[in-house]
């Protein structure tokens with residue numbers, strides 16, 4: 001336990017010593033940005049890592065970008081239907097999803113989530129379209145890194161002709177299928193795989209990824225500085241790519257350290273009136289862990305956490321629609337969001353957490369829910 005109590009999150013990126021060999025390559029190459037060799041190698045290694053997971057053999061294409069939020073903005077700009085301006089978004093997401101929609105020139109329309117998976121489903125999005133929402137795009141979100149049924153969203157796009165952009169920002173290690181839909185990842189320091197700050201768009205659609213890569217660099221043509229697409233500067237530097245290459249090397253160790261802590265939690269939470277996201281720590285992992293508390297016990301449990309100096313957080317707050325800047329956006333019924341956002345609580349989860357820390361969190365939960 002630290003002097004501030006049990007910390008909620010401690011990002012651990014590769015040490016300077018692990019990054020140093022890549023920095024030495026930059027010293028040699030004098031390439032600091034603009035699609036340098038380390039950036040290309042990082043894209044190739046990320047693609048190879050994802051290809052090992054895929055059920056159907058497909059070539060994965062990757063474009064690194066400045067952040068996960070930028071990944072969403074560019075994918076929306078590349079794909080949204082131009083004559084419309086609404087984007088269907090689950091209110092229950094990190095607020096970046098809504099900011100990205102606005103920055104892409106669109107207006108969020110907030111919809112509900114499934115109460116078990118905490119995710120937007122194709123059925124919920126189709127109900128919003130039936131209500132009359134003229135959607136330029138829909139952005140399903142992976143809740144806290146849980147796997148998303150990408151194939152179901154491919155069928156949704158075929159049925160409705162509404163383009164889908166996937167916000168799998170925290171789900172880099174739980175992607176099971178990459179098709180033609182763009183998948184947006186965050187490579188922020190709080191995520192499984194990191195450039196410090198960064199993001200990526202991935203897809204099996206080489207043309208889409210090529211367009212997005214060009215948008216990150218003023219929409220230039222591949223071999224001459226002539227702008228044929230609207231874009232900007234959303235590239236990543238070679239220094240960031242150096243961190244990313246070391247982060248890929250470290251991924252197996254990091255996953256094992258987090259899996260062990262998830263295992264200890266699961267064991268000690270058995271028999272308590274709390275549940276975890278389905279499959280967490282068994283089929284998939286992320287850098288946050290969330291518990292579903294019984295609604296009537298939420299306040300009491302959070303009081304006890306505070307008294308024991310156990311940090312907690314509602315990672316997605318109470319939903320995007322509760323942020324003042326998005327309060328006047330249109331929305332459908334949000335009954336599940338309003339109930340679950342209050343009771344889904346992020347608890348301490350990181351690789352520096354000790355067995356004693358986990359025992360203290362679980363004993364506080366036992367006391368609160370007795």
Ligand SMILES: *Cc1c(COP(=O)(O)O)cnc(C)c1O
Pocket residue numbers: 067068069070093094096097141142167168169170185186187188198199
């Ligand atoms: C982290 C995250 C983002 C934003 O990524 P940045 O790299 O911080 O811009 C967007 N959506 C979700 C669901 C996230 O978890």
